[in-house]
Amino acid sequence: MPLSATVPRRLLHQRTIQCQGYQRDDGLWEIEGRMVDTKTYAFPNEDRGGAIQIGEPLHDISMRLTVDDAFVVRHIEARTDSAPFNLCPAIIDRYQKLIGVRIGPGWSLQIKELLSGVNGCTHLTELLGPIATTFFQTVYGQHYDREDAKPPAERETPPVLNTCHALANDSLVVKKHWPQAYTGRDQEIDTQHQPLIDDCLT
Numbered sequence: 001m002p003l004s005a006t007v008p009r010r011l012l013h014q015r016t017i018q019c020q021g022y023q024r025d026d027g028l029w030e031i032e033g034r035m036v037d038t039k040t041y042a043f044p045n046e047d048r049g050g051a052i053q054i055g056e057p058l059h060d061i062s063m064r065l066t067v068d069d070a071f072v073v074r075h076i077e078a079r080t081d082s083a084p085f086n087l088c089p090a091i092i093d094r095y096q097k098l099i100g101v102r103i104g105p106g107w108s109l110q111i112k113e114l115l116s117g118v119n120g121c122t123h124l125t126e127l128l129g130p131i132a133t134t135f136f137q138t139v140y141g142q143h144y145d146r147e148d149a150k151p152p153a154e155r156e157t158p159p160v161l162n163t164c165h166a167l168a169n170d171s172l173v174v175k176k177h178w179p180q181a182y183t184g185r186d187q188e189i190d191t192q193h194q195p196l197i198d199d200c201l202t
Helices: 088-098 107-115 122-147 172-177 191-200
Strands: 013-023 029-039 043-045 050-052 059-067 073-082
Touching: 013 122, 029 122, 059 122, 073 088, 088 107, 088 122, 107 122
Parallel strands: none
Antiparallel strands: 013 029, 029 059, 043 050, 059 073
């Protein structure tokens, strides 16, 4: 559904983030992310030949994380193909410090400790957020698609419970899909909103 109408306006800036999740033939997982920033007007820039033109990327950065089944980062590759300053790509080796870090509780804190401020690139660090969530969507999609084939009472309780309001232990989503984890009052499933409940899980 599109957002509501607004007053007349003109586009000035566009940021595109794309992430893909892969399962490798050796059993490891690879998540790739790319962030591109463009503007609808040209503006001066000394390090880029005097100006960055309309539609020319201000930022074009990419990252690939290789992760094992324990959710530990085994390898990382980062690239800065476009940036406002020639010095920007000099920091990419700093991201090797993520090798050995586990994607899970404490992930954001470790990123902050290792890569915040002058110890990293703002945009590469921002890209780690959608990369991490893409990793979970990739891995859990493979695992819990198989779980969904089981009767609800026999399904493994997923670690995403209580990470949002729809997955709260007392929600109708949990009552339907993981009844063994449900802690709410005994009530009937709201069939009127069942399509919305199912959408949360896909």
